[in-house]
Amino acid sequence: MAERTLGWIQNPSSFENLKNVVSVFDKNSDIYKEILNTKLPKLVKDLDLQNKLISELEKDPLEMDYVLLKGHGIKSGQKRADAECSGIVQAAITTQGGRAYTDDWTADGFLRWGISIGLLDYDTEKDTVSITKLGEKFVKSNSEDPDKEILISAFLSYPPAVRILTLLENGDHLTKFELGKQLGGLGEAGFTSIPQDLYIQAIELAADKDKASIRSNTEGSADKYARMISGWLSKVGLVQRVTKEVSTKIGNIEYKINIGHSFRITLLGIKELKRARGLSSYPKTDKIVYWQMLATKGKDRDYIRNRRGHIIKAINNRERNLENIKSYLLENDIKENITTIEDELKVIEAIGLSLKHSRNGYVIDDNIIKLEIPRTKISKTNVLELKDKVRNKLKYVDHRYLALIDLAYDGTANRDFEIQTIDLLINELKFKGVRLGESRKPDGIISYDINGVIIDNKSYSTGYNLPINQADEMIRYIEENQTRDEKINSNKWWESFDEKVKDFNYLFVSSFFKGNFKNNLKHIANRTGVNGGAINVENLLYFAEELKSGRLSYVDSFTMYDNDEIYVGSFTDYSNVKIAAEEESHYSI
DNA sequence: TCGGATGAACGATAGAGTAG
DNA sequence: GCTACTCTATCGTTCATCCG
Known part of the structure; x- marks a missing residue:
């Protein structure tokens, strides 16, 4: 498979290009003829491939191979911009720069789009795509209003679009960040969302020349999904794009910026949403839920897809309580605790399914089509084991922050790990703070009353040994903060500390610590007279839990920096902290 | 900005190498 | 010479920001 x-x-957003892509599956369309007779012979240099693509297009019925539709990427060493046309769908789209074909990723996006909203149909076994009745209708329609009508019903069969409409339903005016945060995998890998107030802070603290690029370059995947879906919905009149003024406080000053990617529902949107739910005389709209949409990234992708898929099956049009869902999963070789199931239900809702909760349990009352769960048994990785273990211990901290575990172990996610760590400390907890994170600035700082902490994040899949150059960098920051001399560092990052902060500590955060890090912690303290520590992501979340539950006071939390690794030992029901640390290689996959 | 475009991470896979 | 396994180079998939 x-x-x-x-x-x-x-990527996709243009209805015109969408129609071109779906038209590829209609032998009578002009696009079909143009691709077959002109574009492929001209654009595909590799003759073997050209013949393959042409004979694929001449098949009857027209059920085409996904690989040949999408095409492939580049040979190693090549630039993407130099890639030749290698797929049928690539040839269906003329690019922004005026090139006669697009790249494999955008082609993949258009295929996903057509399939996800029911204009095209995907066969999981054969890895082929064909056109649906609705797709045929879309290709044949040749004016705007019927197009819109077809697309509206297509979008209403696409759960994420329903999710966006539902979030806006009560009249809220939401930005792409506010929508993205509540869409899909809720912050997990593949669904990153930028915390809005950190975005505002970043723009406000940046030099004028940098503001525009921060605006255009700071966008998580989920934020982007929200922007694209909202864009489609606004083109068919279900939502409206209205600039929103948002604000946040840094210190005691309130900063305001405008975010153009903000949306409201329209009257038509409300009406169509009701119709999709079957609340009028219309029948309910079927929901297209492919197993392949239940998770997108990471080693545990297939395991999570199965877990979510079985939970959906368990309660689709049948009410079950958590215990019964748990046993249903067990029958399908998935052993999970109640907390995990509760969190998964939130994700299922955030994907856009209609989850209802009553005294007797949960039910999804959508008519779900296309959901087929493969029978192969998959086990989870140690990172997911850790995540689910910590999940079970967090009663106060929002489980969204479990994403920190994914990020800490994902060596490529350093920036997001920094952002989400600061987000946890200032938005979920009561610290004040800022994410700094540019060159010659610490990753972030936090404070509470007179106490301040300089933070350094490092995401590493195999653990972090705090090398001496990183320790020296921390020493430099501590000394810069002590002398506060503009001549030494002109960016004056220390001014982001609240004025009353007098006592300072430092902190390293990573997946887990190994090697010589303890000596380097002591080295930092000896050189600067400032105490600090290192905390692994698991204990960071327990630390947050202790603070949020009130079992640990903010003032006392600053006594924990004693130039060693910080364990949250007082944690109830967690007797094996030390053991877990000694077994750290266990999580170093 | 809109509507994609890009470089890169990382898993999958095929072919080369090798122990037995 | 052959099988079964490992090791490596390349390929394919999918972001997570980037950008004309």
């Missing part, structure tokens, strides 16, 4: 991801679409 081919590895595919469906349901989440990054």
